[in-house]
Structures are given as structure tokens and as C-alpha cells.
Amino acid sequence: MRHGISEEQWIEYLEGGLVELDGARFGDHLSACPECAATLVELSFWRGKLAEEAARMRAAFETSPDQIDRLLAASLERIGRSHPSWTFREAVMLLRLLVEPFCGSGTAGAAVQLAMQRSTAHGWPENPATWDLFVSNMSEMMSSVCGTEAGRLVNQVGDWLHVAQA
Amino acid sequence: MLWFATAAAAALGIAAVAWPRIEALDQPLKVVAYAIALVYWLRISGDHPKGSTMRTAWLLLAWSSAISVVRHSIESVDYFTNSRLTFTSFVQIPIVLALILLTAALFAIWFGFAAIGLGTRFKFSDLVWMGIMATLAFVPYLFSWRAQSSSALILPIISLSPLLLSIPALLALLLLRIGQEMGGGQLATSLRLIVTFLLSRLIALAVNSPALSSFVTSQVIVGATGWASIWFFTLAAAYRWRLTISIRELTSRYQADPDTELAGLVLLAETQQQNARK
Numbered sequence: 463m464r465h466g467i468s469e470e471q472w473i474e475y476l477e478g479g480l481v482e483l484d485g486a487r488f489g490d491h492l493s494a495c496p497e498c499a500a501t502l503v504e505l506s507f508w509r510g511k512l513a514e515e516a517a518r519m520r521a522a523f524e525t526s527p528d529q530i531d532r533l534l535a536a537s538l539e540r541i542g543r544s545h546p547s548w549t550f551r552e553a554v555m556l557l558r559l560l561v562e563p564f565c566g567s568g569t570a571g572a573a574v575q576l577a578m579q580r581s582t583a584h585g586w587p588e589n590p591a592t593w594d595l596f597v598s599n600m601s602e603m604m605s606s607v608c609g610t611e612a613g614r615l616v617n618q619v620g621d622w623l624h625v626a627q628a
Numbered sequence: 629m630l631w632f633a634t635a636a637a638a639a640l641g642i643a644a645v646a647w648p649r650i651e652a653l654d655q656p657l658k659v660v661a662y663a664i665a666l667v668y669w670l671r672i673s674g675d676h677p678k679g680s681t682m683r684t685a686w687l688l689l690a691w692s693s694a695i696s697v698v699r700h701s702i703e704s705v706d707y708f709t710n711s712r713l714t715f716t717s718f719v720q721i722p723i724v725l726a727l728i729l730l731t732a733a734l735f736a737i738w739f740g741f742a743a744i745g746l747g748t749r750f751k752f753s754d755l756v757w758m759g760i761m762a763t764l765a766f767v768p769y770l771f772s773w774r775a776q777s778s779s780a781l782i783l784p785i786i787s788l789s790p791l792l793l794s795i796p797a798l799l800a801l802l803l804l805r806i807g808q809e810m811g812g813g814q815l816a817t818s819l820r821l822i823v824t825f826l827l828s829r830l831i832a833l834a835v836n837s838p839a840l841s842s843f844v845t846s847q848v849i850v851g852a853t854g855w856a857s858i859w860f861f862t863l864a865a866a867y868r869w870r871l872t873i874s875i876r877e878l879t880s881r882y883q884a885d886p887d888t889e890l891a892g893l894v895l896l897a898e899t900q901q902q903n904a905r906k
Contacts, residue, residue, distance in 0.1 A: 556893055564871050566813030572744045606682060608815055609675035611875040622886050
């Protein structure tokens with residue numbers, strides 16, 4: 463909570479769900495506080511991006527296999543063109559998704575949690591050095607539970623994912 | 629193929645109630661099932677780092693399978709030579725050894741998963757089911773105890789049997805809980821098949837008690853579960869090995885074309901995020 467505004471209130475305000483009195487109070491605060499005004503701009507931007515992405519994915523759900531192939535190709539082109547960097551969080555999610563079909567979402571989640579605990583003191587540092595340690599720990603855990611092939615796969619894909627410096 | 633073998637074994641077990649001559653196939657089929665499982669467990673253990681708990685678990689299952697092959701081979705020879713073994717005969721030694729190794733393997737699987745925090749939380753219903761299973765495991769023992777007469781050497785081994793039957797049954801529940809906590813995946817399927825093996829064997833043993841074995845229905849249940857249960861063990865090994873093969877194939881695909889594979893992974897992530905937002 464910052465300036466007495468909770469995360470829930472931010473979301474409600476963006477969704478237009480705050481009751482009239484709270485909404486007016488919120489508006490008054492925003493006009494007086496440049497920090498919160500900047501936060502609102504940033505949140506509005508990301509909300510727009512998420513809505514755009516949601517619309518695109520909704521369309522993808524109603525598409526034929528051919529269209530899904532095209533989406534995949536577009537995604538591939540994006541990756542190839544920009545050599546993307548991932549945030550620590552995104553890269554962790556990708557590694558987790560990678561092993562879920564084999565070892566289960568619960569196992570993958572537990573391994574991620576433990577690997578995080580071992581690799582970082584706290585939080586989600588966007589730090590390539592920490593990423594390497596995380597991949598190594600995750601790989602070790604997957605090796606012990608799902609076999610060395612799983613550990614090798616995690617290592618390989620983990621090396622391939624480029625985590626951006628914060 | 630293995631599913632077909634399981635169904636065929638169950639059908640043969642039921643048919644043997646009406647046509648006892650079919651029983652001649654029982655022991656040889658069990659030898660085949662355990663031999664296949666042995667090969668799979670050995671391969672699987674090779675896919676784990678040396679000294680790891682899971683490697684130990686799969687190796688113990690391999691040893692248990694190997695001893696079961698020996699046991700059913702002896703029983704097979706005995707059947708065809710018409711010198712029926714009694715309950716107190718020395719074939720109890722491999723039976724108990726296989727059970728000890730199976731129990732140790734199940735404990736090792738539990739420890740392997742507990743190391744990452746799975747299989748450590750229980751519900752009250754789990755305790756109730758554990759109680760039911762422990763009771764079921766003791767039923768055949770209680771009925772057979774009076775029928776025993778026996779040599780001083782074998783008696784202590786026989787007295788271990790109820791314990792060795794009930795512990796794997798209790799551990800089956802633990803594996804079931806771990807399977808649920810795993811949230812799907814090929815490994816969970818393999819664990820569920822081990823659970824099916826343990827439970828179907830327990831059902832066969834409980835229903836086979838003298839009080840129930842005179843009923844045709846119980847004979848049919850014993851026939852189906854008794855003949856098919858071992859194939860679930862083989863299926864569990866096959867599914868676990870399939871996991872290794874699938875991961876190996878995916879690793880090869882990533883080596884050949886990482887961009888395409890990563891694009892697929894990103895698409896999957898986007899789809900999941902979208903589903904979560906809905």
C-alpha cells in the first residue's frame with residue numbers, strides 16, 4: 463500500500479469500480495500527487511496492452527489449425543527478429559511450462575519454488591548471474607525427481623533463454 | 629500392447645474360474661510381466677544421478693521384480709511338476725524379500741518427492757482410508773493363521789507377511805496423494821498405476837480369504853484382480869520409461885530448432901495467461 467491506496471483500489475479504479483465518493487477522493491489525490499499520476503499512466507498503458515493481447519488470444523482460440531500455425535510463425539518471427547530478452551519472471555514461467563507435461567504442474571511449481579529459495583535471498587531479481595544459478599538448481603531438482611534427461615532439458619533451454627539485466 | 633496384456637490377463641483370470649486348466653498360464657504370465665518390468669526399472673534407474681533417492685527407488689523396484697521372477701518361476705515349475713507348494717514352504721522367502729524391497733522402494737519414492745515438498749500434507753480422509761486398507765491387508769492373514777502348522781524357520785517369515793502387505797497398501801495412499809499434488813503429467817500417471825497395482829493386489833488378497841472364496845462373485849474378482857494386478861506394475865514402469873523417451877525427443881527437437889520450439893512454448897504461455905485472465 464502506497465499513499466494509503468491498496469493494490470485492490472488501484473485495480474478497482476482502473477476498472478471504474480470504485481464507488482462515487484472513493485472515486486472522487488482518488489481523483490483528487492491523483493491530481494495532487496505526481497508519483498501516483500505517473501503510476502496511473504503506467505498501469506493504464508499495461509492494462510491496454512493486456513486487453514490487446516487478450517483480444518488477440520481470444521481470436522486465436524476461435525481459429526483454425528492453419529491460423530494457429532500462422533500465429534506460431536508470427537511468434538517465431540518476433541523471436542528470431544528481436545532475439546528477445548526475458549524478465550526473470552517470464553523465463554521462470556517458460557521453464558516451468560516446459561517441464562509441466564512430463565512432471566506435472568505441482569512438481570514443476572515445487573521445484574521452481576525451491577530453486578528460487580536456493581538461488582536468491584528474496585524477491586525476483588532480474589539478474590543474469592542469479593538466472594544461471596536458478597537454472598542450475600532447477601535442473602538439479604528435475605534430475606532428481608524426473609530424471610537426468612529432464613535436468614538436461616531444463617539446463618539447455620535455461621541457457622538458451624536470455625534474461626535481461628535489471 | 630501392455631494394456632491389451634492387462635485386459636487379457638484379467639479375462640483369463642475370470643475364465644480360470646470356469647476352466648481351471650487355464651490356471652497353468654497364471655505363473656508364466658506373471659514371470660513375463662515381472663521380467664518386462666525389470667528391464668524397464670533398470671533402464672529408468674539409469675536415467676537418474678548416481679546416489680539419488682529416486683535412482684535407489686527404481687533400483688529397489690528392479691530388485692523386487694527380479695526376485696518376483698525367481699519366485700513365479702519356482703511356482704511355475706512346481707505347478708507343472710505337480711508338487712504343490714504349501715503356504716509354509718520356502719517360496720515364502722522370495723515373497724517376503726520382494727515385499728521388503730517393494731516397501732523400501734515406495735518409501736524411497738516418498739522421500740524423493742518429500743525432498744521437494746510433495747506428499748507431506750494429509751487430510752483426515754487419508755487416515756480413514758489408511759485404516760480401511762490396513763484392515764483389508766490383515767484379513768487374509770487372520771484367516772490363514774489358524775491353518776498354519778509349520779517349521780520354526782519359516783514361521784517368523786510368515787508372521788512378517790501382514791506387516792509387509794499392509795505397509796505397501798498404506799504407502800499406496802501416500803503415492804495417490806503425491807500423484808494429486810503433482811498436478812498431472814506422465815510421472816503422475818506412472819505413480820497412479822503403481823497405486824492401482826498395490827490396491828488391486830490388496831483387493832485380490834482380501835477377497836481370497838476363506839470366508840469369501842466360496843462365492844462365485846469373489847472368485848471372479850480374485851481371478852480378474854489377481855491375474856491383472858501385476859500388469860499394472862509393468863504398465864507403471866512402461867509409463868515412467870515413456871517419460872524419459874518423451875523428454876529425450878523434446879531435447880533433440882530443441883537442439884535441432886530451438887527457435888521454433890521456443891515460439892511454441894511462448895504461445896503456450898500466452899494461451900495459459902489468457903485462460904487465467906478469463
